[in-house]
Amino acid sequence: MTISKIKELNEYQKAAVQNESRACLVNANVGSGKTTVLIEKILHLHNKKNIRLQDMVVLTFTNKAADEIRERLKGETAESSEPVGSDELWGFGTFHSVALRLLKEKLSVEELGYTKDFFVIEPDEELEIAESLISENKLKIKYKNRLKKRLEEEMSGSSQGRRKTGPQDDLSELAGLLREEKRRQDKMTFQDLLANACALLRKERRKPAWIIVDEVQDCDEWQLEMIDCLMGEKTCLFAVGDPNQVIYSWRGSAFQVFYTLKTKYQADELSLPVNYRSGGIILEAARRFLQSSQELTGVREAGEKIAVRNHYDPFQEADYLSDKIAELNSRGIPYSDIAVFYRLQSQSGILEDMMARKGIPYEVSLKKTIKDIPVLNWLVKLLRFSLNPRDVQAGVCVLCDRDYGAGITVKEADRYIRAGLEEAADQGLDGPVLAGTGEERKLSGKAGILLKAMLGFRNRWKEYSKAGPEDFADRVMEYFDLDTYLRPSFASFAADRESVRELLKITGDYICEEGAEELAGMGEFLNSSALYGINILKKEIHSETDSVKLMTLHASKGLEFSYVFIIGVNYGLIPLRTKSFEEEEEERRLFFVGMTRAKDHLEISWYTSPGQPNVMPGPGRYLNMIPAHLKEGGGIGPGQAAASGEVRLQELKREILKNREKKEEPNIKEESSKEESSSTKRVSHKKYGPGTVEKEDDTMITVLFDDYGRKEFMKMFSELESI
Structure with a gap:
């Protein structure tokens, strides 16, 4: 008999595990023990309901999540006569890996013109085949820069049944030729794996007893189709997810997944509202970014206020963060309890260089794979x-x-x-x-x-x-x-x-x-x-390694750290500039995910001078959404960074960005005298706010603004007022 820990669960978790309905959707808030509930559900079905593990299919969105569930189940079923992995009929894994195994081992893929030895290819290779077919068959294809997206729509059948109002070209003929060529070369794309598995599963009489889905909110149309193809008359469904963590719509995640599944299968909808991870202040701030009225409660004390820091630019911030992290470590905080999140992968370079320079161990979550x-x-x-x-x-x-x-x-x-x-x-x-x-x-x-x-x-x-x-x-x-x-x-x-x-x-x-x-x-x-890719450069994080973790907000999903630093909360970075309401909402959800990775300490920073195109100087609007009583100010101000630290900042830039043209070091005495001579003159601008005059002559005036850095004006048109 395997060991269950159901007595340790709270009332919401127990209700989900013991639910008897044919279909159950669990709305699991961040830090609410989602994985624990998922595993306890599997054990409950196995122990109490006598459902064989071979008769379950467990679907996840990452190989890491599938491996974690397997390992935890192996520990619980160590003495079972039916351990995890023994002659799996349906499988535990990602949607694509389960589809691949079914096509290789269970389904008659030969009916579709493939052999059991088919290869999986990436979308880029499919595009290469398509371009070759266009050339060979002299096809007329418009908007080739959008060919990949147009082919995906055509191949998925999403354009079927609609009257063509778009470009009239040979796209349909290309799609047909591409299908045949992939069969001839014995290749399938990721989308083909799901589509072909679905086509054959529809004919299968035998179905799994239970379908269990993790992170169900991230399902796209093909993944929802695969769930439907696996469902039989007596098949039961248990799915766990959080609508507030839909951050992959660019991958094709379908909207309103909970509503779709609830309506289709008349599912019970339960919730896991209790957060065990974050302090009360962090949760209260995070609630401002929830997009639904669902409850989010915590069991921990309020904890420290959220620190808000202003840095002149990313170089000065990297210097500050390196010193701050070194100081935390000197107080006994393991490096592995510290993480820095950013919006774009390109932001990691400066942090990596500075930490390497100061001897701080770090790991970057960067999946640079074979391709x-x-x-x-x-x-x-x-x-x-x-x-x-x-x-x-x-x-x-x-x-x-x-x-x-x-x-x-x-x-x-x-x-x-x-x-x-x-x-x-x-x-x-x-x-x-x-x-x-x-x-x-x-x-x-x-x-x-x-x-x-x-x-x-x-x-x-x-x-x-x-x-x-x-x-x-x-x-x-x-x-x-x-x-x-x-x-x-x-x-x-x-x-x-x-x-x-x-x-x-x-x-x-x-x-x-x-x-x-x-x-x-x-x-x-x-x-x-x-x-899955093979991280040949080994640039992925390992939780057991004592190092600071650097990653994008997307990569942070599913992780937790005692100390979290979210950098670059300027409009144009966090959030990115968006073209639609849906994209803006996803940016909010992404920020929510990042905030709720923090257990004890959360620090958020913004730049006076971001130094990136299309990024606005000054604090981003997300900072204004956090109530003042939850924030702790202080830190390094823009005036300090720009005035007293300018020389050192230039030195750091030259050391870190070796490929930049070397700049002549400014004369310290000259700069100091200029600052002293003008520091008493304060002015205000209707756009840039208050600032200090640095330099002035008969025609030009240079002002160091508190929030926008240094600006130069012609006196005649400066619109400056003395204060």
Whole structure:
């Protein structure tokens, strides 16, 4: 019997776990124990209702969330005769990973024209295939800069049944050709995984007993469709989410998910209103950003007020934050309890440089995956074509690549690959291929050798797959003679070689761990890397590492820290400039998510001089939405940063941004004398407010404004008034 902790739950959590209805939606506020309730529900069904784990499908939105649920369930079911992961029928994982496994293992994907060895590709590769089809078939396509979005709509069928009022071109014909070409090359996109799984699930008579969904508010139309396709007459649904945390609508998240599911399945709707994470003051401030009238209560004491800081610009702020974090650590606060959130990934650079300069350990949540590294993107295509010669597009990309391939034209590569495949078909793919064919001889040496190696790789697979990770990497590199293709004379050679070898080691480790000595094992790895990415640069955060966490507000979702700093709350950053009411509402929800990551201490800052285009100086309006009695002011003011710290600020800029042109250090005595001579003269401007005159002559006047930094005017048109 597995162990349940239901006695430790509050009344709202117990009501959700013990709910007996066929469909139940749980509106879970931030910090209310959502994951605990989800796991307790699974245990309750397993222990009390005798539902086998194999008869449940648990759907999440991140692999990390799926792994967390698995690990926690494994601990609870350690002595069970049916541990998690034993012969899963439906599966625990993301929507896409569950769809992938069903298509590979359970559903008759052959009915759709695919084989069980199909590969998963990213949307960018689908676009490459589409562009190739446009060229081959001389199709007329308008607005090619919007082709990706238009194709998604056309392929999903969202445009069906509507009278065409948009551009009249060959888009429908392209969509049909693209579907056929993907079948021919045995490839599916992420959207295809869900669409094809849904098409086959509709025909399945056997359905899961229970569907359990985490973060249901993030479902898009295809994910809602997959839920519906999994539902049978006796299937039950339990879904948990928070409408106030819808922050991914740009990915296609459907609006009003709770209303849609509640109406469709006549679901009970329960709530988890009690927040166990944040102090009372943080929660009271966060309530100002809720977009519904739902209750949000906490059990913790009020705690400290929210600190609001004004920094002259991001450089001065990075200097301040580094010193502040070092001081917190000296008081015994672990670095891992501290996080800095920002709106755009580009904001992390200054923080990284300053913390590295001051010896503060940090980690950046930046998922730079295989497709972001050119040499690895090329290597993956090489392996894919080697395993699946029908993937002509990948083979063409390998041979045409000017940096790592042969640099030949698309037409040449396509012609020779097709000729090679015909020769290979005559000889049999398991035998030697391209043994000196005429087409191979027409290729320049590097291209011919590479093509022959790719088409012959399947013959070496079993031998290589039995080696350990290190040996596997060495053998594959030697077989393809990769050192030759990684440009030994280039400065990037060492880094490229290290990245390639690291990826091959990860591949070999996966194959050895899974015991996958067949070609399918390699395919599974490549599909997994396409679905989840492999953070080859290891730029992702690890909660157990004692380091400061730097991340975007989006990346902060689901995490919590004792000390949280949210930087850049200026209009144009937080919130970003938006084009619609819906986008503005999402910006508010995103700020709400960031605030509620803080357990004990929250500090919010803004810039006098943001230094970024389209970002307004001065505090953003979100700061005005927080009541004054919840805020603690102080900190570094703009006058101090701009006047007394200007010289030091310029020095920091020169050190941090080495690629900037060096600036001459200002004369300290000269600047001081100017400030002293004019510091007694205060003026006011109807737009910029009060300020101090720095410099003045017969025609020009320079003013350092308290909230907007330094401005220069012609005296005749300055509109300045003495105060």
